[in-house]
Amino acid sequence: MHAGSAFVLATLVCAGLPVVAGDTVAGGGDTHSMATAATLPSGAASLESVNYPGRFLRHQDQGVRLDPVGTSSPQQTRLDATFVIVNGLASPDCYSLQTRDGLFLRHRDWQLRVDTNTGDAAFRSDATFCPIDGVVAGTIALAAYNYPTHRVRHRDFTLRLDAYQDTEIFRADSSFRIAAPWAPSPPAGPVIPGLFADPHLTTFGGRYYLYPTTDGYAGWSTTYYKAFSSPDLVNWTDHGVILDHEPDVSWADNSAWAPAVAHRDGRYYLYFSGGAASGDTVKHLGVAVADSPVGPFRDALGRPLIRGGQYSGQAIDPMVFTDDDGRAYLYWGQGAARVVPLNPDMVSFDPAQVRVITPSGYNEAPFVFNRGGTYYFMWSENDTRSEDYRVAYATGRSPLGPWTNRGVVLQKRLADGIRGTGHHSVVRAPDSDTWHIAYHRFAVPAGDGTNREVVIDPMEFAADGTIRPIVPSR
Numbered sequence: 263m264h265a266g267s268a269f270v271l272a273t274l275v276c277a278g279l280p281v282v283a284g285d286t287v288a289g290g291g292d293t294h295s296m297a298t299a300a301t302l303p304s305g306a307a308s309l310e311s312v313n314y315p316g317r318f319l320r321h322q323d324q325g326v327r328l329d330p331v332g333t334s335s336p337q338q339t340r341l342d343a344t345f346v347i348v349n350g351l352a353s354p355d356c357y358s359l360q361t362r363d364g365l366f367l368r369h370r371d372w373q374l375r376v377d378t379n380t381g382d383a384a385f386r387s388d389a390t391f392c393p394i395d396g397v398v399a400g401t402i403a404l405a406a407y408n409y410p411t412h413r414v415r416h417r418d419f420t421l422r423l424d425a426y427q428d429t430e431i432f433r434a435d436s437s438f439r440i441a442a443p444w445a446p447s448p449p450a451g452p453v454i455p456g457l458f459a460d461p462h463l464t465t466f467g468g469r470y471y472l473y474p475t476t477d478g479y480a481g482w483s484t485t486y487y488k489a490f491s492s493p494d495l496v497n498w499t500d501h502g503v504i505l506d507h508e509p510d511v512s513w514a515d516n517s518a519w520a521p522a523v524a525h526r527d528g529r530y531y532l533y534f535s536g537g538a539a540s541g542d543t544v545k546h547l548g549v550a551v552a553d554s555p556v557g558p559f560r561d562a563l564g565r566p567l568i569r570g571g572q573y574s575g576q577a578i579d580p581m582v583f584t585d586d587d588g589r590a591y592l593y594w595g596q597g598a599a600r601v602v603p604l605n606p607d608m609v610s611f612d613p614a615q616v617r618v619i620t621p622s623g624y625n626e627a628p629f630v631f632n633r634g635g636t637y638y639f640m641w642s643e644n645d646t647r648s649e650d651y652r653v654a655y656a657t658g659r660s661p662l663g664p665w666t667n668r669g670v671v672l673q674k675r676l677a678d679g680i681r682g683t684g685h686h687s688v689v690r691a692p693d694s695d696t697w698h699i700a701y702h703r704f705a706v707p708a709g710d711g712t713n714r715e716v717v718i719d720p721m722e723f724a725a726d727g728t729i730r731p732i733v734p735s736r
């Protein structure tokens with residue numbers, strides 16, 4: 263199931279505005295509140311000039327212009343005038359804008375252009391913009407994240423980044439209406455717009471919650487986690503940052519990877535990995551706690567739950583499975599898979615009970631669930647940077663195994679440009695035998711092992727309980 267278009271539609275409906283291409287759909291403010299922070303709707307949109315109505319931001323040959331676009335414009339023009347508003351590459355408080363083919367709007371030498379995300383801090387900053395109220399109610403201006411006194415404006419119908427001038431012409435040249443997208447949403451797209459990976463999809467109280475790694479960072483150096491929730495796997499709410507290593511975790515600065523959330527006795531436990539900024543490449547595994555599934559979470563121990571180097575393999579990719587008898591098990595590891603029953607406090611365990619359960623082909627991302635008394639142990643094979651990253655599984659009669667290997671169940675689909683399908687989670691729809699798998703893939707079409715996106719597909723079982731091969735959505 264892909265839901266990018268539904269995400270946008272939900273946003274438009276919330277705004278109470280028509281969804282006709284080119285019509286205004288969001289914004290805020292008035293002529294006297296030029297410096298007020300604004301918010302943008304996630305998803306596909308087109309940006310129309312305030313003082314040249316009918317002209318829209320449009321990219322062509324990597325440059326960005328203000329061009330006329332209308333219903334009779336060629337399809338390519340309408341595609342080029344459509345951007346996807348996503349989580350800011352440099353900060354979740356701001357936004358980035360992607361072209362339909364996955365490039366990012368960025369400034370360079372004070373010109374606006376579109377480029378592939380390199381993931382380094384300079385690029386991410388150049389490609390992040392912070393919205394403020396525009397000159398007319400319902401319009402926005404975009405300040406550069408790394409040059410807050412500079413705004414995106416048009417001049418001679420090309421887009422530039424210029425220092426703010428308190429003049430009528432500058433205010434008009436730098437104000438845009440967020441309009442419904444000229445090009446329809448693609449048939450396939452990530453379930454949440456933008457770059458995310460390692461999705462943990464689960465349910466709490468009959469609602470779906472999605473906890474991904476924030477992606478798009480070279481070396482996966484991201485520092486924070488967001489949470490999303492949905493009643494139906496289609497319409498998603500972004501709950502913002504739920505844990506940020508920089509202020510919230512004393513022992514971790516970077517490598518905020520692969521969160522997993524479990525619930526017990528009214529509290530929510532977020533298991534995560536993190537590394538220190540010292541240049542030390544060792545990752546540790548921690549646990550944070552909150553009273554709500556969308557945080558805010560606080561570090562439960564003030565130290566790692568599992569220190570890197572304590573066991574062989576990397577201390578990453580935690581996952582907690584709670585069995586029908588209420589017993590919770592922690593699984594983790596890259597290079598080796600381990601499991602240990604958690605104590606009822608969810609933040610400690612008996613080291614003597616740690617078991618190695620590494621199956622043949624295992625690399626990382628263990629995931630366990632129970633269906634009708636059969637335990638399914640799933641994992642990812644190969645490196646996340648490889649297009650051959652894929653999901654395999656085994657079955658057993660207990661959360662600790664022993665396991666019978668059942669082979670690969672999800673892999674690339676090159677005919678549709680789908681590569682690197684892995685680091686998944688599985689969820690059962692409440693009160694049903696309907697299952698879904700959430701996983702990441704290289705963002706289509708311009709992604710790679712650090713530019714990944716989250717998708718969700720149905721997962722079905724054959725009569726003998728084996729998982730039918732999962733066909734990745736286009």
Ligand code: FUB
Nearest residue numbers: 475482519520626646685
């Ligand atoms: O996202 C960072 C790392 O990449 C995860 O921990 C691995 O499972 C791989 O997906």
